[in-house]
Amino acid sequence: MEKENTRPVDRQDAYGKITGKARYVDDLKYPGMLYVHTVRCPYPHARILNIDGSEALALPGVVKVLTAKDIIGRNHLPNDKPVLVAEVAKCAGDGVAAVVAETRALAVKAAKLVKVDYEELPAVFTPEEALAPGAQPVHGDSNCAITHKTVKGDIKIGFAKADVIIEREYSTQRAMHSALEPDGALVVPEADGITVYCPGKGPFNVKRAVAAACGLSENRVRLIQPAIGGAFGGKDCDINVIASRAAMAAMITGRPCKMTWSREEVLIEGSKRHPFKLKYKIGAKKDGRITAIEINGLADVGAYITKSKATIWRATVEATGPYNIEHVSTTITGAYTNNVYSDAVRGFGSPQVDFASESLMNELARELDMDPLEIRRINAYREGSVTATSQKLRSVNLIECLDKLEEVFPYHAKSCSTAPENSAPAQLENDAAVSGKISLRPGKVRGRGISCIFRGEANGAGVTTLDAAAVNMHIERDGSITVLTGIAEMGQGGSNIVLQMVSKVLGVSVENMKVSPLDTAYLPDSGATVGSRGTITTGNAAVVAAEDARKRIAEVIAEEWGGKPETLIFRDNNIFTEDGNKKISFQDAITICYTRIPGVFGYGWWSLPPVWWDFDKNCGDTYASFNYGACGAEVEIDLTSGKVDIIDLVAIHDVGKILNEPEVKGQIAGGASMALGFAMTEEVEIRKGQVKTLNFDGYLLPTTLDFNNFRPVPLEAKQPGTNPLGVKGIGESSTATLAPAVVNAIENALGVRIRNLPVDLEKVFAAIQEGERIGTIAGVTSSPMNHGARAETPDPQQYGKGGKA
């Protein structure tokens, strides 16, 4: 990839977002538009006895009170959830009716007047409760929603060979996507079907869901995407629910109908990240070589399965971490509960197991008294390694990531201890902050931690064995270019990558191009913006499309000049002969084209190599390829309050090829920010099935102020990605590496390990107290004097040793 293609390119979607001209779904208004608001079940498990909408309907301006009886098509969305509950609500927040009214305020008011009689049913709130004998089933006969396994070798043999075996348990919390734009949809009835305007990250999937719910053939539902205010794995199942409710309202009233959720509604009814409980047993030789690993996990699916199968499958196949282990047994079960449902959230499945496996690696290193980086290096996947699913890996750049980590992050003492004064100066920007000049403030301790991961790219065999996307383009007579892409721009910069690819092939400035808003009528189903598949699929499809157009142009110009079309060079908005003797501007070339051929356009379609999974034998080629990453975190902990500051964070990611350096760094930064919340602050509180977190005031998102120094390092390693562009998806692996590095750093600082996310103030404070108790840190919390005393002796030895000094 030539250097010019990694240069920054203005984000085309930025202008509208900055000026306020971008129109989100809630900005869209149609004459005669109605507003739809959901009536929700307040109980975690309840049978609907009667719904009485008469009082609501008596309000002037209330048009309809819809219930499951009004559903025209199938009242069962893909992956389980009903449009509206027909008989039994399975969690608090389940939609049981929808009020359609002339204004939003009226719809909200009227929804409160809908009287629903319920019979409360017994409920289960944890996977353990759910799977206990005699538990009330949420669906069918059993609350075992899904169990995925991987088996490799024989763990008995593996553990028998081990010199050391440790067992640990970890847990992760219920988190959410936190897209600043809540979910919503506007549905407009047309003469021949309906048009859905909504920010679905998988527009083709939403189209199909709505078609089924409305009893329409798929070609009668068209989905057009307005601007999208983030998704982060969301804007998917919830959008299906919302769009289907709005669609039924539109079809029944014959008027445009809009439903947009408030933040509270997103919290109450919207999907969340799966909480996981993971038990790890690992055996290793004294030299650090892992001999066996046994993993048993339990995930809270909530009331509906949605994409739990895919999430838990990914967690299962990635649960070992990126290590060569001969004997593996992994079993992760998802259990139905009467909690709000869990679904894909950025990284789905990976952050949970990566937190556990990378915490475990440090625990094993401590047990073996080894350097945590060294133990990772010993076991790390290398080119040709075979995973727990018997997949032989290609394009493995983990060692390169670890090398880079060692190079740029001052971390090389044994057993989590770090000695910044000895560290090599960091090689990246913002060197100053990590140059080893430590000025520890009073009452603070510092620690450093690392982690590394592997992560499958794109959908993977657990979701679909086929994965493709389309990009088409039309070159106008004035040389400007309209690009159609099947991948939703959620803010991740995917559109820019597509434009860059066209730019690279045609040698035309990105400023000359425009991406047309995504419309399902445009292009073949190009899947969803999930699994970090966007750049890989549409980036390659864009190249195919641009090459198709280039061929058309080159043939005309070669005929004009004589010579072979394939030897022409497209560069700097010009076309040149190979020898540089002839030159024509791109625009002039297009003018000539239109005198010789009736159209200048290009069609592109690119599919990933097929993957496979054997659900009986629990093995397969899970993903077409994997990316790798390593993270180094330095934290400073206020021993008085337990507050953890991120002093330095290095996120190294194998991106295959860099297409747009600022964009890829932005993706890594965004992932890290989300991961920091996952690690330390974010948790949706739920008690007896009732969501207690109802807004961002109770759900703390990290901001840029929470990063004192952040160093994203996109790595172009030896082995490029296996697709033609050589690029790897980075949207999610960036979310998976940070949490264990931070927790390892906290352990490094305090000598106490926290195994349950998030590591919030309370947990850190408890760890400080524990550290004081066991003597890994000097007590400061009991006396302000100690605090002051430490402040006077900023001993570098404290660093990584806590109060041991």
Add this chain to the structure above:
Amino acid sequence: MEKENTRPVDRQDAYGKITGKARYVDDLKYPGMLYVHTVRCPYPHARILNIDGSEALALPGVVKVLTAKDIIGRNHLPNDKPVLVAEVAKCAGDGVAAVVAETRALAVKAAKLVKVDYEELPAVFTPEEALAPGAQPVHGDSNCAITHKTVKGDIKIGFAKADVIIEREYSTQRAMHSALEPDGALVVPEADGITVYCPGKGPFNVKRAVAAACGLSENRVRLIQPAIGGAFGGKDCDINVIASRAAMAAMITGRPCKMTWSREEVLIEGSKRHPFKLKYKIGAKKDGRITAIEINGLADVGAYITKSKATIWRATVEATGPYNIEHVSTTITGAYTNNVYSDAVRGFGSPQVDFASESLMNELARELDMDPLEIRRINAYREGSVTATSQKLRSVNLIECLDKLEEVFPYHAKSCSTAPENSAPAQLENDAAVSGKISLRPGKVRGRGISCIFRGEANGAGVTTLDAAAVNMHIERDGSITVLTGIAEMGQGGSNIVLQMVSKVLGVSVENMKVSPLDTAYLPDSGATVGSRGTITTGNAAVVAAEDARKRIAEVIAEEWGGKPETLIFRDNNIFTEDGNKKISFQDAITICYTRIPGVFGYGWWSLPPVWWDFDKNCGDTYASFNYGACGAEVEIDLTSGKVDIIDLVAIHDVGKILNEPEVKGQIAGGASMALGFAMTEEVEIRKGQVKTLNFDGYLLPTTLDFNNFRPVPLEAKQPGTNPLGVKGIGESSTATLAPAVVNAIENALGVRIRNLPVDLEKVFAAIQEGERIGTIAGVTSSPMNHGARAETPDPQQYGKGGKA
């Protein structure tokens, strides 16, 4: 073409139009939308001295008064007309300012308050005045806007060989499109450009025009078509004007802006059909063989040239009629005048010259005392004939049309005389009315006339040498199909043809498909719905697209079954092996496809063979192919009032292949209806440059009640069209044949020829008086007694002989 493909198919656009759910541009509303109204020059030629919008702006709710100074881009639309006049208005009705206001009523009111000071300039109102020495030029130095010629052989030699030479002059009037939906556009500003909603028949052209007017690159303007209420050659240049005015308003105000014209505005500012004056000189042998023809024509271009070049070019190359003539000279000049501008109207150029040439053929027949059908047959184009432009013809079915005419229309006596009692019974539907049972009513005479034509298909070399269109299709997972077509559905049924072609190739019911609304962002530029090119270009493109999809499907199913993909048969919503032993439903096949390939879609692009025209030598291959037609008309004339009733009308058209019989008959009927208005009732009156016809009360459109018996005969003749489908365009030739047949029938009844269209009541009445004077009919108008007397003797001999009996 198999029979099943000619079966009637429900019109998909009909449902919306019948139920009122179809949304036309004037139905579209956006929040914050503004209305734009034009301020027009009342003088046919005037310099703008000052525009004062202050009084208008003082009205609350008036947002802007726009003038040419506000235009951001180029104030010169393609083909001449300005968005708003900057200095000199060239006709009454020219837009000089546009008022933007919160409501339409306010915009109209405010427009009247805009004070414009003019300096009136000398004006010219006829081509003769315009071309006279010393005339005030409308543009530049000369009012000669365009002259087209054809030259073949040497007319001196040709006339020298003639036994008979006659010279005649004909004229045609200013008519209009009469689409029931007036022109309009709504422009919505977007973050990255603008979206234009308008019923443009050439959406890609409008997009380009608006982009240039707004100073935007072409990819920043997207045009989406709402439902269209007819165009008939219009919805083109006027739409450019309207969309550009609305676009400048939208860009300047930043709000959605709509301009829709009233009928009066369409009449005052909208384009019209070119009035022609044509002088013919023709020489022939006694046996009827034509030896030479000389044609000189003059057309009123009006104030702006728009598509006059193309219209006059077509008229020039078709002016001889469909006859082998060795020596030809045709010259037609278009002159600028200060009248409202002329533009393409259905048939553009053909109806004018066909009226003249086919009137002339009857006059020549009378001169030679020959049967008018016989003289046509003697001279008619045959396979391999060479036109006046030196083009060798293929797929010539004129003789077949004449044979069919003779077979179904009782017309075979010499010299226009007909003897219905001897005629063979008609072979088509509604035989009764033409079965020879004539019951002539009192005071009436009857006559029969014929005509025949040839007409170039699609754009032709005078417009563009390249002509292509795209059709893409996506097959959804449920087997339903979304079809994208680049051709505007104006009501002509073009979308249905596309669906039928897909149906034919994939063997799937049309009900399973949907055509998505046209959007310029979808597809490559597929040109305009003009020149009867729709079915030829998109019909063939649809086949290419469907074959592309079929290949994908067949490969999967053949792999499933074993065997060769190309031998599979797609029929009746199933796929079969060649031997019929294996069968799968289309939907099941698609389900299988989606397990094997990631997408099922088809892309189609089809271009007509290139054509050429040498503007110096006045020769070339003008059109890729031609269609042929013949018409027979029987009229009954009330000798008291001059009222002409159409008793019987047979329109025979070489359609190459019939794809959809009801649709093609509908097209022929629509064309005939428009032609009847052209022949008899329609005329836009204009006096000293002022349009006097301001609504349909003064512009009489024929209705179904005006056809007592209409028999459209689409003919699948020996030589199919030269494109892969073998189909020929029929949208316009149907408009060209009727007028001369009716006028020849009137001449046949009265013995008096009318050479100026329309043959309205006054002209017919004058002809009756002339007939009485010269004795071709017995006088009835002078005395009611005569009327009664004739009524008592309904002598068949009267038939075609007027009062000679």
